[in-house]
Amino acid sequence: MLAQRLIDALGADAxxxxxxxxxxxxxxxxxxxxxxxxVVLPASTNDVSAVVKIARECGEPIVPRxxxxxxxxxxVPIEGGIVISFARMNRILELDAARRRARVQPGVVNLGVxxxxxxxxxxxxxxxxxxxxxxxxxxxxxxxxxPHCLSYGTTVNHVLGLEVVDEHGEVFKTSIxxxxxxxxxxxxxxxxxxxxxxxxxxxxxxxxxxxxxxLATFPDVESASDAVSxxxxxxxxxxxxxxxxxxxxxxxxxxxxxxYPTDAGAVLLxxxxxxxxxxxxxxxxxxxxxxxxxxxxxxxxxxxxxxDALWAGRKGAAGAMGRISPNYYLQDVCVRRSTLPKAxxxxxxxxxxxxxxxxxxxxxxxxxLHPMLCYDKSNPKEVQAVVESxxxxxxxxxxxxxxxxxxxxxxxxxxxxxxxxYSTNDLATxxxxxxxxxxxxxxxxxxxxxxxxxxxxxxxxx
Amino acid sequence: MTAESLAxxxxxxxxxxxxxxxxxxxxxxxxxxxPDPDALQLSMLDFDEIVxxxxxxxxxxxxxxxxxxxxxxxxxxxxxxxxxxxxxxxxATVGGTLSAxxxxxxxxxxxxxxxxxxxxxxxxxxxxxxxxxxxVVKNVAGYDMSRLYVGSFGTLxxxxxxxxxxIALPEATRGFLMRLPxxxxxxxxxxxxxxxxxxxxxxxxxxxxxxxxxxxxEGRLFVILEGSRAVVDRGTxxxxxxxxxxxVPDTSVIDAGxxxxxxxxxxxxxxxxxxxxxxxxxxxxxxxxxxRAMALQTLAQRFEFRTDVIVDAMNGDVIVRVSDLDAHALGxxxxxxxxxxxxxxxxxxxxxxxxxxxAVLAVWGSAPDALPQMRALKERFDPKRILNPGRFVAGL
Ligand SMILES: Cc1cc2nc3c(=O)[nH]c(=O)nc-3n(C[C@H](O)[C@H](O)[C@H](O)COP(=O)(O)OP(=O)(O)OC[C@H]3O[C@@H](n4cnc5c(N)ncnc54)[C@H](O)[C@@H]3O)c2cc1C
Numbered sequence: 132m133l134a135q136r137l138i139d140a141l142g143a144d145a146x147x148x149x150x151x152x153x154x155x156x157x158x159x160x161x162x163x164x165x166x167x168x169x170v171v172l173p174a175s176t177n178d179v180s181a182v183v184k185i186a187r188e189c190g191e192p193i194v195p196r197x198x199x200x201x202x203x204x205x206x207v208p209i210e211g212g213i214v215i216s217f218a219r220m221n222r223i224l225e226l227d228a229a230r231r232r233a234r235v236q237p238g239v240v241n242l243g244v245x246x247x248x249x250x251x252x253x254x255x256x257x258x259x260x261x262x263x264x265x266x267x268x269x270x271x272x273x274x275x276x277x278p279h280c281l282s283y284g285t286t287v288n289h290v291l292g293l294e295v296v297d298e299h300g301e302v303f304k305t306s307i308x309x310x311x312x313x314x315x316x317x318x319x320x321x322x323x324x325x326x327x328x329x330x331x332x333x334x335x336x337x338x339x340x341x342x343x344x345x346l347a348t349f350p351d352v353e354s355a356s357d358a359v360s361x362x363x364x365x366x367x368x369x370x371x372x373x374x375x376x377x378x379x380x381x382x383x384x385x386x387x388x389x390x391y392p393t394d395a396g397a398v399l400l401x402x403x404x405x406x407x408x409x410x411x412x413x414x415x416x417x418x419x420x421x422x423x424x425x426x427x428x429x430x431x432x433x434x435x436x437x438x439d440a441l442w443a444g445r446k447g448a449a450g451a452m453g454r455i456s457p458n459y460y461l462q463d464v465c466v467r468r469s470t471l472p473k474a475x476x477x478x479x480x481x482x483x484x485x486x487x488x489x490x491x492x493x494x495x496x497x498x499x500l501h502p503m504l505c506y507d508k509s510n511p512k513e514v515q516a517v518v519e520s521x522x523x524x525x526x527x528x529x530x531x532x533x534x535x536x537x538x539x540x541x542x543x544x545x546x547x548x549x550x551x552x553y554s555t556n557d558l559a560t561x562x563x564x565x566x567x568x569x570x571x572x573x574x575x576x577x578x579x580x581x582x583x584x585x586x587x588x589x590x591x592x593x
Numbered sequence: 594m595t596a597e598s599l600a601x602x603x604x605x606x607x608x609x610x611x612x613x614x615x616x617x618x619x620x621x622x623x624x625x626x627x628p629d630p631d632a633l634q635l636s637m638l639d640f641d642e643i644v645x646x647x648x649x650x651x652x653x654x655x656x657x658x659x660x661x662x663x664x665x666x667x668x669x670x671x672x673x674x675x676x677x678x679x680x681x682x683x684x685a686t687v688g689g690t691l692s693a694x695x696x697x698x699x700x701x702x703x704x705x706x707x708x709x710x711x712x713x714x715x716x717x718x719x720x721x722x723x724x725x726x727x728x729v730v731k732n733v734a735g736y737d738m739s740r741l742y743v744g745s746f747g748t749l750x751x752x753x754x755x756x757x758x759x760i761a762l763p764e765a766t767r768g769f770l771m772r773l774p775x776x777x778x779x780x781x782x783x784x785x786x787x788x789x790x791x792x793x794x795x796x797x798x799x800x801x802x803x804x805x806x807x808x809x810x811e812g813r814l815f816v817i818l819e820g821s822r823a824v825v826d827r828g829t830x831x832x833x834x835x836x837x838x839x840x841v842p843d844t845s846v847i848d849a850g851x852x853x854x855x856x857x858x859x860x861x862x863x864x865x866x867x868x869x870x871x872x873x874x875x876x877x878x879x880x881x882x883x884x885r886a887m888a889l890q891t892l893a894q895r896f897e898f899r900t901d902v903i904v905d906a907m908n909g910d911v912i913v914r915v916s917d918l919d920a921h922a923l924g925x926x927x928x929x930x931x932x933x934x935x936x937x938x939x940x941x942x943x944x945x946x947x948x949x950x951x952a953v954l955a956v957w958g959s960a961p962d963a964l965p966q967m968r969a970l971k972e973r974f975d976p977k978r979i980l981n982p983g984r985f986v987a988g989l
Contacts, residue, residue, distance in 0.1 A: 230878050274733045285731060287740070288708045297966070304962040307705075308876050310694065310942055311961040311986045312749065312970055316707065316740030320733050340789065364649040366672055366761035406790070408823040465729045469649035497731045498650075537731040545734075552734055553724070560723035561736045567969045579735065 164207030197269025203542030237268025274320030276538035339404035348395035355397035372496030389444030456505030464528035465537030499537035604720025623945030657688025694744025712756030768851035790828030800901030870916035871946035
């Protein structure tokens with residue numbers, strides 16, 4: 132019945148119903164969920180509308196899915212439903228170089244936008260480390276960040292407008308340039324719970340004329356994070372300011388031979404893009420601050436190849452983790468930048484307490500921590516320790532005035548953490564927005580809001 | 594006043610179904626439909642506290658009634674700023690600027706006001722105090738409620754506090770004023786985008802007694818360069834070389850007072866002439882803005898209106914102020930003119946003008962595509978429609 136209706140609407144090749152096919156869509160980069168009732172691969176906005184209407188009539192929830200690289204279970208079906216994969220909606224519909232904007236379908240891979248824009252001297256700034264696979268739809272839904280979002284801002288700063296299919300299957304458009312409520316802002320980061328993005332107008336930026344990359348090593352994480360806080364406090368916001376601790380740096384060096392000193396306690400990677408005229412002054416200032424905080428080595432990449440080599444280590448960090456541990460859990464919290472030293476110290480303490488190896492590689496300039504907790508899935512004690520220490524890290528971030536996710540999202544993973552950062556009133560206010568766009572909780576249910584919040588718990592107290 | 598006492602007051606109004614008009618600096622009172630005269634006037638000016646100044650984080654938390662000038666002075670002490678670029682900064686407030694969705698001329702370089710907002714405290718119509726975001730610069734925990742309040746014209750909630758990201762003040766600012774021979778205008782304006790040292794702001798100004806204190810001056814281009822001294826010097830050389838090639842006759846460089854001159858232009862966006870002017874804002878693009886501005890000037894001439902025009906060459910905003918000899922003369926023609934203007938420019942909005950007939954003009958331009966969704970949102974947040982009723986887009 133469901134199958135036939137979907138096939139009638141989209142064609143047999145756009146509908147997957149075989150258990151082995153469905154299984155592929157039951158997990159993302161964070162977790163396994165349940166198998167969906169069906170997977171559809173629409174080719175157009177009309178197809179998406181048709182699917183939503185059928186789902187509504189059949190009482191099936193909808194789970195939108197990009198590349199499945201999400202790290203919080205956002206694209207994972209929890210109670211079955213229809214997974215909408217955007218793998219076939221992967222075209223750049225328009226690229227207006229003169230006006231520096233592009234309109235893209237949700238399935239376009241992030242890096243594909245910059246590749247297409249490069250011949251015009253333009254690029255798309257948000258660059259999640261998953262940019263070779265993750266999609267614009269997924270990026271928009273999670274408000275993805277990346278190393279260069281430090282000075283350019285996260286996805287929300289680069290989305291000009293959206294085309295959205297609502298819970299009824301109707302299409303509406305948003306634009307940040309028109310008066311009225313900023314629905315673009317509401318939808319970006321809403322993790323598929325308010326509507327299904329079927330195309331996005333995005334902003335392209337002019338490629339900078341000069342880029343420099345520097346690498347500083349420090350005896351320990353404390354001194355490196357002090358240096359980061361001092362750089363920010365000096366009003367310097369480089370285009371990227373990324374940090375790795377000793378465990379991570381050694382793994383990366385072993386895997387990529389990026390040229391990181393293996394005896395370093397911490398490695399700081401700094402990039403600045405802008406005018407050639409400013410570069411020397413920038414370099415001197417950042418070098419001075421780094422050395423003031425005890426940097427033991429300081430290197431400046433002298434060529435594109437050297438810059439790429441320094442970045443290759445950072446970009447491949449997640450891949451290098453396999454050398455350290457069979458499994459790892461990647462936490463994502465964001466703290467005030469001045470509290471970075473404290474936060475890192477606390478993470479170290481937590482890892483020690485739970486006898487876990489922790490590797491840190493993160494967007495230091497934003498205060499966005501990514502501790503990777505190493506464990507072995509087959510050891511239940513370690514699994515338990517990872518769960519508890521992950522929670523302890525959340526508590527630490529909150530205690531330091533921070534938040535439970537800087538960029539990966541809430542999804543299924545952290546939904547119950549929401550009550551730790553927000554009051555019932557705060558959550559009820561968000562739920563009002565959900566009430567408007569998805570009163571039946573059919574769009575990506577069991578995500579983002581705490582358990583039970585779908586019904587009575589999170590209602591405004593009046 | 595505290596958020597709690599405000600919440601109690603709003604909740605009471607909500608119970609009684611009493612309309613509330615939220616006011617602050619009054620600098621953007623020419624935006625939107627006129628307020629309900631019977632509504633309770635709520636001034637946010639008592640919310641004037643800088644809640645937390647955190648220079649080491651490059652963040653600041655302020656109550657919504659804090660004046661932009663006060664914030665700017667506080668931040669300048671640590672060489673930072675939040676480039677809101679709203680008119681009349683001495684009077685304008687953070688909350689008013691954000692709620693009105695003000696878009697300033699330097700946003701192409703530094704970002705929109707909304708993109709500086711990292712957290713908020715708001716009071717909803719039923720008296721709920723709702724917080725969102727925090728003091729961290731990256732946060733994806735839940736919906737971005739703060740950005741949703743920005744530009745909502747106070748019709749979803751009353752913004753009590755905004756937490757903001759700050760950025761370093763540029764080391765140098767330099768202004769350039771040049772007269773452009775008629776044939777070079779369009780090319781000159783579109784060329785601003787092609788410069789290596791992209792101007793922080795570039796305006797084509799025709800009319801407006803903003804800079805020289807003289808009236809009736811033919812069009813001129815005013816450019817602001819910002820950045821390190823080295824970059825501003827380089828930009829100066831680049832701009833001069835280009836002007837030379839284009840045959841621009843005379844140029845004055847403004848070093849001292851460049852920022853003030855810039856502010857005066859921004860003030861002009863919403864400066865009214867008594868009750869005899871109406872100012873429109875048209876969202877164009879940098880490559881068609883001048884053409885669209887000139888078409889509107891021609892249209893206004895047909896109505897025998899006087900026009901003052903600013904074209905923001907970087908963002909493409911077109912500001913057109915039409916005026917007549919007196920309020921009566923304006924009133925006799927403005928409705929037909931408004932129709933004709935919206936036929937050509939359906940997205941034009943009105944940003945200033947005290948003429949009583951403003952109430953019947955298409956103040957917000959054509960309805961946005963997602964109006965049904967916006968209406969539903971309003972209904973869910975303010976079912977009794979007590980917050981700034983009748984002032985916003987399509988009665989939101
Ligand atoms: C190695 C690695 C590195 C990473 N690095 C970063 C990083 O630097 N920064 C960062 O922010 N994240 C990072 N991530 C996380 C992840 O890549 C991002 O969250 C990304 O935005 C997800 O995109 P996706 O296409 O894979 O979406 P998915 O994982 O498929 O989906 C993510 C969410 O978006 C929703 N969604 C997808 N498409 C749509 C649509 N069209 N309409 C509505 N909702 C939709 C889904 O329902 C889900 O809730 C990383 C992940 C990995 C595995």
